[in-house]
């Protein structure tokens with residue numbers, strides 16, 4: 591398994607969906623940093639199911655227990671180990687999927703890779719549940735970054751074909767991002783949120799699922815973080831964000847849309863504002879040459895529709911070699927994208943703190 595990432599800040603995630611617990615070890619955190627466990631619980635609650643009709647019926651409180659790395663409420667320098675118990679697992683939903691793999695899930699590829707020994711229950715280590723410890727690690731990083739004047743937040747920019755109101759990164763404030771985070775559906779336009787919820791509900795009633803796009807912003811990031819080529823900011827962010835199950839694409843700034851622009855349309859003019867170099871527009875999304883420019887980071891992640899759907903699908907019975915029909919029972923999210931918003935924020939926060947810890951800048 592390769593469930594670790596980070597260069598200076600090493601984050602290692604462990605556990606299975608229906609095992610005793612899931613958790614994370616974070617090594618390399620700056621010392622003496624206060625961790626507000628109530629704020630961390632509130633951050634994790636945004637990912638937990640049950641905030642609205644768009645998520646699974648599985649009930650998990652996702653309470654974080656800190657086993658090490660905190661002394662008198664501050665990071666001590668020892669690896670920070672956080673554990674979340676699994677309380678609401680129903681493993682009998684999964685036994686037959688050992689030989690009858692779900693289309694678009696990892697059942698088949700995992701069983702080949704691990705010679706049939708990987709835990710299939712609830713998707714095992716491949717479950718979206720493993721993003722709870724990612725949120726725990728990223729939530730701690732977010733608190734440290736907030737104290738350095740950096741805000742990270744996102745919205746569900748598109749879901750089931752419904753668009754949220756567009757966000758202009760040049761006018762966006764940390765307060766606006768915080769307000770979106772408080773909403774049961776993380777959108778700017780609450781009307782659009784209601785239409786998204788109705789579209790998800792309609793798909794669910796047809797035994798189906800939907801996808802979406804998450805847009806995340808980083809404000810207050812200093813210029814000069816990152817490296818060219820393989821150590822770029824985009825590279826490190828993409829590595830972490832693709833660790834979130836069901837993410838199918840990542841783009842920065844104008845992204846794929848830049849391919850249809852002319853240079854004269856895409857280039858952001860440099861200007862001096864109050865003695866600081868800025869750009870008049872932000873199609874580059876805050877990164878040039880793999881290095882931050884000091885402009886807001888703009889990143890989008892595409893989330894596929896949930897693989898496990900109630901509708902009948904065709905798959906293979908690997909014991910008989912016959913094509914077979916599969917109707918998936920159990921509790922599944924009709925839409926993953928809305929629950930994945932804090933997961934993407936967490937991954938971005940972890941990478942940004944890691945970048946700030948790169949020896950040559952000594953930013954902290």
Ligand SMILES: Cc1cc2nc3c(=O)[nH]c(=O)nc-3n(C[C@H](O)[C@H](O)[C@H](O)COP(=O)(O)O)c2cc1C
Nearest residue numbers: 695696716717718835836837897898922923926929
């Ligand atoms: C927060 C979250 C919740 C998820 N919930 C489900 C679910 O209920 N049912 C399901 O089939 N997949 C769910 N997934 C997606 C699968 O874990 C994922 O599609 C699978 O592991 C295959 O990985 P891939 O899509 O990255 O290739 C969820 C993912 C996330 C991030």
